[in-house]
Amino acid sequence: xxxxxxxxxxxxxxxxxxxxxxxxxxxxxxxxxxxxxxxxxxxxxxxxxxxxxxxxxxxxxxxxxxxxxxxxxxxxxxxxxxxxxxxxxxxxxxxxxxxxxxxxxxxxxxxxxxxxxxxxxxxxxxxxxxxxxxxxxxxxxxxxxxxxxxxxxxxxxxxxxxxxxxxxxxxxxxxxxxxxxxxxxxxxxxxxxxxxxxxxxxxxxxxxxxxxxxxxxxxxxxxxxxxxxx
Numbered sequence: 001x002x003x004x005x006x007x008x009x010x011x012x013x014x015x016x017x018x019x020x021x022x023x024x025x026x027x028x029x030x031x032x033x034x035x036x037x038x039x040x041x042x043x044x045x046x047x048x049x050x051x052x053x054x055x056x057x058x059x060x061x062x063x064x065x066x067x068x069x070x071x072x073x074x075x076x077x078x079x080x081x082x083x084x085x086x087x088x089x090x091x092x093x094x095x096x097x098x099x100x101x102x103x104x105x106x107x108x109x110x111x112x113x114x115x116x117x118x119x120x121x122x123x124x125x126x127x128x129x130x131x132x133x134x135x136x137x138x139x140x141x142x143x144x145x146x147x148x149x150x151x152x153x154x155x156x157x158x159x160x161x162x163x164x165x166x167x168x169x170x171x172x173x174x175x176x177x178x179x180x181x182x183x184x185x186x187x188x189x190x191x192x193x194x195x196x197x198x199x200x201x202x203x204x205x206x207x208x209x210x211x212x213x214x215x216x217x218x219x220x221x222x223x224x225x226x227x228x229x230x
Contacts, residue, residue, distance in 0.1 A: 010167045013192055014184045015215070017169030019067040019083050027076055032071070069071035087169070090183040095144065101154075101161030101174035101196065104203035108142050111153075116226055122206045134195045138210040146186045154180045159201065165194035165211055173198060186213035 012018040021096035088179070098109040100118075109117035125138040144150050154163045154172045161174035163182075172182040186192075 012169070012186055013037075013167040013186055014169055015046070015187060016083070016087055016184065017167060018187075019086060020169050021058045023079050023083055026079060029226050030072060030076060054109065066164040070213050075150050077123060080208060087182075090149070090151055092149065093183060094148040096151045096153065097142065097144070098153040098155070099174070101156040101158075101163065101200070101207075104196075106138075106163070106196075106207060108140075110223070113223060113227065116223060118226070120210070122208050133193065135206065136195070136210070138208050141191070141210040141212040142212060143212045143219060143222050144186060145216040146189050146213045148216065149183060149185050151181060151183045153181065160198045161196050161200050161207075162193070162198035163209060164197040165192050165209055167192040167212065170194075171197060186211075189213050189215065 009021055009024070009194070012021055042228075057086070062182045078089055093134050096111045098111055100107045100109070105122070106120045107117065108120060119139045120140045122135065123132065123139055125134055128134060128137060152163065152170070152172065154174045155178060156174035156176045160176070162171060162196060163174055164171035165184075167182045168186065170184050174180070190213055192211045192213070196204055196207045196209070198204075200207075
């Protein structure tokens with residue numbers, strides 16, 4: 001999760017997020033090289049008294065500053081398109097969960113099970129246990145098995161919401177009357193935090209998302225316990 005004075009992204013917990021981090025580094029390097037070149041040209045032009053009398057009518061320069069930006073845009077667009085298609089791929093999910101946004105909490109329904117569903121509210125500050133995070137803890141976590149494709153169906157009961165977990169590289173709008181879907185695979189066990197990422201009213205900042213990734217055996221034990229308590 002995020003920590004104070006953090007400058008970079010959270011550690012990736014899914015293959016998609018790893019691809020996004022690589023693309024970020026790729027694009028940032030291109031921006032850095034362009035900025036360095038432009039800064040060098042500006043300094044060189046300001047610090048010299050020489051004047052190029054052909055600079056106002058130079059076909060070579062016009063060709064360069066037309067072709068070079070096009071090549072740079074292609075170098076950015078190709079990996080970006082690859083990741084966009086990768087994020088839309090949903091192949092044979094092992095588990096489907098319906099996440100419904102409300103003012104101001106989330107409800108989860110495991111559609112592969114008959115009666116497995118619950119509401120997830122933020123834990124108030126005064127009820128936090130030692131080591132828990134303010135405004136990020138939920139009384140019920142969305143538990144998923146690691147290394148298994150999980151499909152999440154996202155919708156809303158009242159107003160616009162957005163289901164987002166940065167460490168998983170997932171963000172999907174929750175629109176009333178519309179069912180959107182996204183998917184992810186957790187590559188390691190852990191607890192991953194997110195928040196509603198669409199302004200949805202007075203308590204928008206108080207509807208956290210908590211995804212807990214556990215081994216398959218632990219997930220089966222958890223689901224059996226939840227079904228017994230239902």
